[in-house]
Amino acid sequence: MVLGFIDVSYLHYFGRLDTFKTLFDYNSRMNQSLMVKLCASYYWDPNTQNVITKSGCVELTPNMTRLLKLLVEQCDKPLEGMTIFLHVWEDYDKEYNPRSVRNLISNLRKRIPCLPIENHYGGRYLLHKYRESVPDIGEYVMEILDQAKNGVVITDPNMPDNPLVFVNEAFCTMFGYMPEEVLGRNCRFLQGNERDQPGLTELRRAIIERRDVTVTLRNYTKIGELIYSEVTISPIFDKKSDKLKYFLGI
Numbered sequence: 001m002v003l004g005f006i007d008v009s010y011l012h013y014f015g016r017l018d019t020f021k022t023l024f025d026y027n028s029r030m031n032q033s034l035m036v037k038l039c040a041s042y043y044w045d046p047n048t049q050n051v052i053t054k055s056g057c058v059e060l061t062p063n064m065t066r067l068l069k070l071l072v073e074q075c076d077k078p079l080e081g082m083t084i085f086l087h088v089w090e091d092y093d094k095e096y097n098p099r100s101v102r103n104l105i106s107n108l109r110k111r112i113p114c115l116p117i118e119n120h121y122g123g124r125y126l127l128h129k130y131r132e133s134v135p136d137i138g139e140y141v142m143e144i145l146d147q148a149k150n151g152v153v154i155t156d157p158n159m160p161d162n163p164l165v166f167v168n169e170a171f172c173t174m175f176g177y178m179p180e181e182v183l184g185r186n187c188r189f190l191q192g193n194e195r196d197q198p199g200l201t202e203l204r205r206a207i208i209e210r211r212d213v214t215v216t217l218r219n220y221t222k223i224g225e226l227i228y229s230e231v232t233i234s235p236i237f238d239k240k241s242d243k244l245k246y247f248l249g250i
């Protein structure tokens, strides 16, 4: 179904509310059909299964609707795959299956590409609260990174074994993996058995010393093709606390 128009005053109204959590509570209390702003130009009507975008309307399956509702209610808090499973599948005879949870998250992402769901190590998922105060470019940063032609990855050095927390489409295309297959893992799986490469010594040192470095590594795609990848990694610090937050790899 394609919506012919969206009432602009209506959009202006939700634009003034801080967070979609507040709006969600408000909607439930008032039992009104106001919409929740999920991310740049995506609005969700909690009373239907529809997500409205500038160009039309995306219909969600009942499972996706339950998942989205749960993520919105718990936004900014990581949810275990098990919790998601219990809330989303009504058929309790079905055994817990992390893969089906991953698939459901990935299908929801396909329907709503800019939905800011983060995969955490250990099969946890977090939907970021939409913040109106973020400047326009901020809303698009993830899209910009995702659509960049170079492979872009972000790792979290504050988590055990510095796992990937973001991979863009170019990275996935280059190595032949789906994001779900690589998020949560350390990049070393790309090296296959070649764990003694000269570039690695330099890379390990740079990570310990929290500085940037560019190295060329022998990496392998999912189907075993050799790629010489020139990787530049840079530490990303929180400007206020000076704490190391991420490593960016391009």
Ligand SMILES: Cc1cc2nc3c(=O)[nH]c(=O)nc-3n(C[C@H](O)[C@H](O)[C@H](O)COP(=O)(O)O)c2cc1C
Pocket: 153, 154, 155, 162, 186, 187, 188, 190, 191, 200, 203, 204, 207, 217, 218, 219, 229, 231, 233, 234, 247, 248, 249
């Ligand atoms: C941001 C970032 C990106 C990385 N990208 C790659 C990569 O594309 N290919 C690769 O072989 N290693 C990559 N690495 C390096 C491995 O994750 C790991 O640090 C390296 O193998 C040395 O550590 P290890 O001795 O524990 O394996 C990257 C590391 C970081 C922090």
